[in-house]
Amino acid sequence: MTEIGKLTQGCGPLIQPLSDPARPLRQQIFERVRAAGQIARVQLAKELCISPASVTTITSELIEAGFLEEVRSSREGEGGRGRPAVALGVRAGTRHVVGIKLSDREHTAVLVDFAGNMIAGEAIARTPGAMELEGILDAAERLLDRVCAKGGVPRSALHAVGLGVPGFVDCESGTVHWSPVLSERHIALGPALRARLGVTTFIDNDANLVTLAELWFGAGRELSDFAVVTIEHGVGMGFVINHRIYRGSRGMGMELGHTKVQLDGALCRCGQRGCLEAYVADYALVREAQTALNLTHEETRSVNVLLESLYDHAKAGNSAARSIFRRAGRYLSVGLSNIVNLFDPQLIILSGERMRYDYLYAKDTLAEMKELILDTGRAVPEIEIHAWGDLLWAHGAAALALHELTEQSLGSAREMAAQ
Amino acid sequence: MTEIGKLTQGCGPLIQPLSDPARPLRQQIFERVRAAGQIARVQLAKELCISPASVTTITSELIEAGFLEEVRSSREGEGGRGRPAVALGVRAGTRHVVGIKLSDREHTAVLVDFAGNMIAGEAIARTPGAMELEGILDAAERLLDRVCAKGGVPRSALHAVGLGVPGFVDCESGTVHWSPVLSERHIALGPALRARLGVTTFIDNDANLVTLAELWFGAGRELSDFAVVTIEHGVGMGFVINHRIYRGSRGMGMELGHTKVQLDGALCRCGQRGCLEAYVADYALVREAQTALNLTHEETRSVNVLLESLYDHAKAGNSAARSIFRRAGRYLSVGLSNIVNLFDPQLIILSGERMRYDYLYAKDTLAEMKELILDTGRAVPEIEIHAWGDLLWAHGAAALALHELTEQSLGSAREMAAQ
Numbered sequence: 001m002t003e004i005g006k007l008t009q010g011c012g013p014l015i016q017p018l019s020d021p022a023r024p025l026r027q028q029i030f031e032r033v034r035a036a037g038q039i040a041r042v043q044l045a046k047e048l049c050i051s052p053a054s055v056t057t058i059t060s061e062l063i064e065a066g067f068l069e070e071v072r073s074s075r076e077g078e079g080g081r082g083r084p085a086v087a088l089g090v091r092a093g094t095r096h097v098v099g100i101k102l103s104d105r106e107h108t109a110v111l112v113d114f115a116g117n118m119i120a121g122e123a124i125a126r127t128p129g130a131m132e133l134e135g136i137l138d139a140a141e142r143l144l145d146r147v148c149a150k151g152g153v154p155r156s157a158l159h160a161v162g163l164g165v166p167g168f169v170d171c172e173s174g175t176v177h178w179s180p181v182l183s184e185r186h187i188a189l190g191p192a193l194r195a196r197l198g199v200t201t202f203i204d205n206d207a208n209l210v211t212l213a214e215l216w217f218g219a220g221r222e223l224s225d226f227a228v229v230t231i232e233h234g235v236g237m238g239f240v241i242n243h244r245i246y247r248g249s250r251g252m253g254m255e256l257g258h259t260k261v262q263l264d265g266a267l268c269r270c271g272q273r274g275c276l277e278a279y280v281a282d283y284a285l286v287r288e289a290q291t292a293l294n295l296t297h298e299e300t301r302s303v304n305v306l307l308e309s310l311y312d313h314a315k316a317g318n319s320a321a322r323s324i325f326r327r328a329g330r331y332l333s334v335g336l337s338n339i340v341n342l343f344d345p346q347l348i349i350l351s352g353e354r355m356r357y358d359y360l361y362a363k364d365t366l367a368e369m370k371e372l373i374l375d376t377g378r379a380v381p382e383i384e385i386h387a388w389g390d391l392l393w394a395h396g397a398a399a400l401a402l403h404e405l406t407e408q409s410l411g412s413a414r415e416m417a418a419q
Numbered sequence: 420m421t422e423i424g425k426l427t428q429g430c431g432p433l434i435q436p437l438s439d440p441a442r443p444l445r446q447q448i449f450e451r452v453r454a455a456g457q458i459a460r461v462q463l464a465k466e467l468c469i470s471p472a473s474v475t476t477i478t479s480e481l482i483e484a485g486f487l488e489e490v491r492s493s494r495e496g497e498g499g500r501g502r503p504a505v506a507l508g509v510r511a512g513t514r515h516v517v518g519i520k521l522s523d524r525e526h527t528a529v530l531v532d533f534a535g536n537m538i539a540g541e542a543i544a545r546t547p548g549a550m551e552l553e554g555i556l557d558a559a560e561r562l563l564d565r566v567c568a569k570g571g572v573p574r575s576a577l578h579a580v581g582l583g584v585p586g587f588v589d590c591e592s593g594t595v596h597w598s599p600v601l602s603e604r605h606i607a608l609g610p611a612l613r614a615r616l617g618v619t620t621f622i623d624n625d626a627n628l629v630t631l632a633e634l635w636f637g638a639g640r641e642l643s644d645f646a647v648v649t650i651e652h653g654v655g656m657g658f659v660i661n662h663r664i665y666r667g668s669r670g671m672g673m674e675l676g677h678t679k680v681q682l683d684g685a686l687c688r689c690g691q692r693g694c695l696e697a698y699v700a701d702y703a704l705v706r707e708a709q710t711a712l713n714l715t716h717e718e719t720r721s722v723n724v725l726l727e728s729l730y731d732h733a734k735a736g737n738s739a740a741r742s743i744f745r746r747a748g749r750y751l752s753v754g755l756s757n758i759v760n761l762f763d764p765q766l767i768i769l770s771g772e773r774m775r776y777d778y779l780y781a782k783d784t785l786a787e788m789k790e791l792i793l794d795t796g797r798a799v800p801e802i803e804i805h806a807w808g809d810l811l812w813a814h815g816a817a818a819l820a821l822h823e824l825t826e827q828s829l830g831s832a833r834e835m836a837a838q
Contacts, residue, residue, distance in 0.1 A: 168795040177796035186796060225668035237761075241660075241668070248763030249644035249660070250797055258793040259757040263681065263749060270793060274753075330682060334693075338678040342656075342761065344667030374677040374689060376587040377596035377605060378669055 025050065027410050029058050030067055030090075034115055035216075038071050038087040059088060066094050067114075067409070090115040095159040097405060098147055099398025100140055101206060101390055102165045102181050104128045104233050105304075108390040109143045111151035112398045116216060120151030121391050128303070130183040137196045144197060160200045162401030163193060164209035164393055166234060171204040172251060180233065180269075202404045206230070207254070208245055209396030210351050210388065211238025215245070216399045218386070219349060226347040227339055229256060234269075235277040235335070239343060257281065261334045279331035285310060285324055292320035329365035337372030340381055351386045444469065446829050448477050449486055449509075453534055454640075457490050457506040478507055485513050486533075486828070509534040514578040516824060517566060518817025519559055520625060520809055521584045521600050523547045523652050524723075527809040528562045530570040531817040535635060539570030540810050547722070549602040556615045563616060579619045581820030582612060583628035583812055585653060590623045591670060599652060599688075621823045625649070626673070627664055628815030629770050629807065630657025634664070635818045637805070638768060645766040646758055648675060653688075654696045654754070658762060676700065680753045698750035704729065704743055711739035748784035756791030759800055770805045 028048060033039055045055045062068040073085035092115035100109045108123045124143055131139070140163065148155050167179030174190020176182055182189070190203040204212075211228040219226050224243050230236040235257030239246050248254055257277035258270055265274030269283060278284050286303055289295075289310040301309070313321035336348060370380050447467060452458055460478060464471045481487040492504035511534035519528045527542045543562055550558070559582065567574050586598030593609020595601055601608070609622040623631075630647040638645050643662050649655040654676030658665050667673055676696035677689055684693030688702060697703050705722055708714075708729040720728070732740035755767060789799050 168793070170796070175796070178794075241665075246660075248761065249765055250763045252795045252797050253759075253761050253763030255760040255793050255795070259760050260680070260753045260791055261682070263753055272791060272793070274791075334679045334682055338757070340672075341674040341678050342667065342672050344669045344672030346668055372679055372691060374587070374674050374691070375597075376671045376674070377589070377594070378671050 025054070026058055026062070027406065029055065030062055030406060030410060033068055033088050034090045035221075037115075038073060038089040040073060040085075040087045044088070063088075066091055092117060095405065095409075096151075096153045096157060097160045097162065097398050097401040098144055098158060099162045099209075099394045099396065099401060100143060100164070101209065101393040101397055102136065102140070102163070103206070103390060103393075104166070104180055106390060107139050107143050108394040109147040110391060110394045110398050111147045111153060112395070112402070114402070116399065116402060118395065118398075119153065120147050121394070122147040122150060123390065130179075131181060132183055133187055133189070133192060136182065136189070137193060140193055141196060155197070155199070158199045160202065160401040160405045161193070161197060162209075162397035162399070162404075163190070163201060163203045164206040164397040164400070165189065165203070166206045166236070168252060168255075169203060169205040170251060171202070171208075171247070174201070174203045176203070177252075200405070202400050204397075204400055205236065206393055207236025207238045208247065209400060210236075210393050211240060211245055211396070212399045212403070213388075213392050213396030214238075214349055214351070214386075215240055215243065217395065219347060219384070223347055225345060226349065227343060227345045228349045228351055229336065229339070230352045231280060231332075231350065232352040233282045235281055237339070239345075256335060256339065259335065259338065261331050261338075276331060276335040280328045280335070282307065285328060288324045289321070292318065292324055326364070329362065330368060333365050333369035333372060336369045336383075340369075340373045344378065345381050347382045347384065349384045349386055351388055444473070445477055445481070446825065448474065449481055449825060449829060452487055452507050453509045454635075456534075457492060457508040459492060459504075459506045463507070482507075485510055511536060514824065514828075515570075515572050515576060516579045516581065516817050516820035517563055517577060518581045518628075518813045518815065518820060519562060519583070520628065520812040520816055521555065521559070521582070522625070522809060522812075523585070523599055525809060526558050526562050527813040528566040529810060529813045529817050530566045530572060531814070531821070533821070535818065535821060537814065537817075538572065539566050540813070541566040541569060542809065549598075550600060551602055552606055552608070552611060555601065555608070556612060559612060560615060574616070574618070577618050579621065579820040579824045580612070580616060581628075581816035581818070581823075582609070582620060582622045583625040583816040583819070584608065584622070585625045585655070587671060587674075588622060588624040589670060590621070590627075590666070593620070593622045595622070596671075619824070621819050623816075623819055624655065625812055626655025626657045627666065628819060629655075629812050630659060630664055630815070631818045631822070632807075632811050632815030633657075633768055633770070633805075634659055634662065636814065638766060638803070642766055644764060645768065646762060646764045647768045647770055648755065648758070649771045650699060650751075650769065651771040652701045654700055656758070658764075675754060675758065678754065678757065680750050680757075695750060695754040699747045699754070701726065704747060707743045708740075711737065711743055745783070748781065749787060752784050752788040752791060755788045755802075759788075759792045763797065764800050766801045766803065768803045768805055770807055772806065772808065 029044060032044060032048065041055050041059060042052060045052045059068060068088050069091045070086050071089040073087040092113040095114040096111060098109055098111050105128060106123050106125045110118050111120045112118050122143055145155060165176055165179045165181055168177040170177065174188055176187050176189045178185050190201050194201040207230045210230055214220055214228055226240050228238040237254045237256035239254055258275045260274040261276050261279065262274040266278040266284065267273055268275035268278035282303055286306050289306050293309060293313060310321050310324065314325050339348065366383055373380055448463060451463060451466060460474050461471060464474045478487060487507050488510045489505050490508040492506035511532040514533040515530060517528055517530050524547060525542050525544045529537050530539045531537050541562055564574065584595055584598045584600055587596040589596065593607055595606050595608045597604050609620050613620040626649045629649055633639055633647055639659065645659050647657040656673045656675035658673055677694045679693040680695050680698065681693040685697040685703065686692055687694035687697035701722055705725050708725050712728060712732060729740050729743065733744050758767065785802055792799055
């Protein structure tokens with residue numbers, strides 16, 4: 001189409017513009033301290049490959065600005081012979097944030113300090129189904145006030161709120177394009193909540209929040225890159241590259257639940273056919289459960305009751321019930337193997353409350369997944385199963401708020417210092 | 420599984436250790452100059468968001484070290500009123516590299532200067548099939564000597580060689596775990612070629628090389644993030660994040676051709692069933708072509724002749740022939756939509772010689788792909804079709820060599836300057 005000769009002329013930028021190198025360094029030092037809990041300056045310099053003099057200068061600024069404080073090291077002898085062991089820690093009490101997770105079954109919230117420690121948690125049960133925007137805002141406000149009261153921190157003292165919802169969320173603009181908890185599409189939920197609460201608000205989809213929780217408080221302690229797959233009312237995915245959440249080129253990717261595992265396959269609630277979710281998610285199991293359990297259309301039960309019953313029947317040897325879990329497990333193995341073939345992660349975390357239906361995650365499924373992974377010579381990734389509750393997801397929402405708050409605050413601190 | 424309370428203690432590193440900020444800046448300036456062809460210092464400072472003083476210091480070092488030179492700007496008035504218009508360009512003649520692409524049908528090579536300009540190109544036709552390591556080394560050496568002779572650059576003056584092969588390549592170690600052109604698995608082809616040629620050698624899989632060629636000479640001029648899908652004897656994929664090729668967490672991902680699009684589906688040459696490649700690649704079309712064209716097993720023809728014949732029959736209205744392309748197109752739409760749902764790219768480039776079989780890439784296929792993409796509110800990505808020849812792939816191999824060479828050389832220059 002184009003001749004080689006022409007191609008060598010007039011090429012474009014290969015690299016990202018470099019911003020002020022001082023900014024990421026300042027942020028990295030702060031984040032490293034928060035991640036470590038407490039850490040000596042000499043260790044910081046070593047881990048970040050920077051000079052002790054730079055560490056001293058930048059940490060002094062961070063202490064002056066109220067982000068860090070000196071603490072007596074809990075590790076004996078850290079300060080060397082005869083010198084007091086002094087380490088750095090985050091000044092935890094200076095800022096507080098709330099993380100809220102909205103879901104079909106219940107809404108949850110946690111109040112945390114600036115170091116990420118949980119001060120209080122609250123949950124409100126709800127009737128499943130989509131809500132109007134006003135109803136969502138009411139629920140979030142009520143939950144916020146409850147968790148603040150419980151934690152003894154007035155709402156006016158909050159520095160930020162992080163909010164997680166299932167569905168398609170543009171975290172840049174705060175717009176929810178679709179969510180099972182919202183009755184309308186393309187709602188600017190982030191800005192609306194900010195206006196209602198009078199507090200800076202950050203928003204993301206729930207799979208990214210559970211990934212952020214893993215990054216801050218779980219697997220991220222050990223690994224720079226991993227995948228998280230959430231299986232509940234839908235199927236979600238989060239992916240961490242180099243200690244940061246990757247959302248795809250335009251920020252709306254990682255929709256594993258809607259990758260197609262079968263051409264012209266089962267109907268998905270998104271309206272398309274053959275999505276992984278249409279074989280694996282709650283509603284997919286439920287709609288076959290009525291057939292397997294020989295229920296009439298009138299005998300409606302709650303999703304949870306129906307799934308528990310299906311699971312019990314499968315365990316008791318009901319072959320129709322077993323085949324539902326078996327098929328779901330086989331398609332799950334296709335979805336997971338596709339992640340491995342594309343992203344080559346060292347670890348995949350399967351996360352969600354439904355993890356208790358171990359038929360889905362039995363040896364069969366994992367063995368089949370391994371058989372569908374291309375043999376390129378590398379080791380098959382580890383699979384871990386984490387059956388978190390909703391509070392963990394809310395904690396991820398709080399981590400989102402802390403992360404964004406830090407990015408903003410350290411920007412301000414830099415500007416202050418430069419004046 | 421774990422209590423929230425426990426999770427908040429003892430977190431790990433969230434961020435990548437920051438290396439010396441001077442190094443990436445030096446590399447970025449060099450790469451920006453090479454990408455632009457020629458560029459004024461003031462423009463460099465503007466684009467990279469750094470001070471003019473820093474640009475002056477670093478470009479002086481790069482000029483002294485022989486990487487850059489001052490050139491008279493071709494743009495009128497660039498230097499301002501009354502001042503000579505001086506820009507910077509890469510000192511193209513100081514270093515030369517060769518890029519080689521090995522494939523089933525022919526081997527190709529290009530000789531380029533340090534700015535990426537092609538000096539000479541060569542191709543050697545070959546009999547399809549896997550070769551022993553010695554045969555591969557012989558072919559590469561013969562091709563290298565020919566292209567060097569044609570370009571008037573002695574082999575001893577080469578600074579590096581880039582090599583691309585189809586299959587599973589660990590570009591860190593230079594090991595080819597499997598390739599249709601190699602008769603054995605897990606071969607340290609990179610080190611073996613380095614030993615044979617006496618020239619530093621870099622190696623990668625061919626899909627990454629065509630992606631690198633797009634990055635340096637094609638779409639990368641405009642976009643920081645895009646996907647490349649190659650469809651030839653197999654199906655490959657390259658993915659660019661922030662102007663750099665992303666190979667997956669452990670460097671062996673992006674195996675789109677072996678993602679599963681059908682449980683228990685068609686047999687793939689990798690030994691598994693239901694891989695995208697088993698519906699879309701040459702060999703997949705060929706094995707059904709014999710049935711469609713009613714050929715006996717004895718009537719063997721070359722792959723190319725058979726595919727051309729199949730294509731002609733489809734165009735002439737043969738419904739069996741049409742159904743082969745139609746099915747391949749439908750599965751391709753599944754594979755492409757899965758990329759969009761996961762990676763959310765702004766652009767997907769379909770690249771390869773087979774792009775001439777437009778049945779595969781007809782409106783039907785692209786329309787079906789759009790229907791399989793989740794409606795999250797974002798625009799459907801653009802699809803471009805690039806029917807490159809093998810020389811472009813070899814040019815990508817040369818870009819690999821230039822990239823790696825620059826990383827090494829600028830490291831040395833920095834050390835020199837620091838002394």
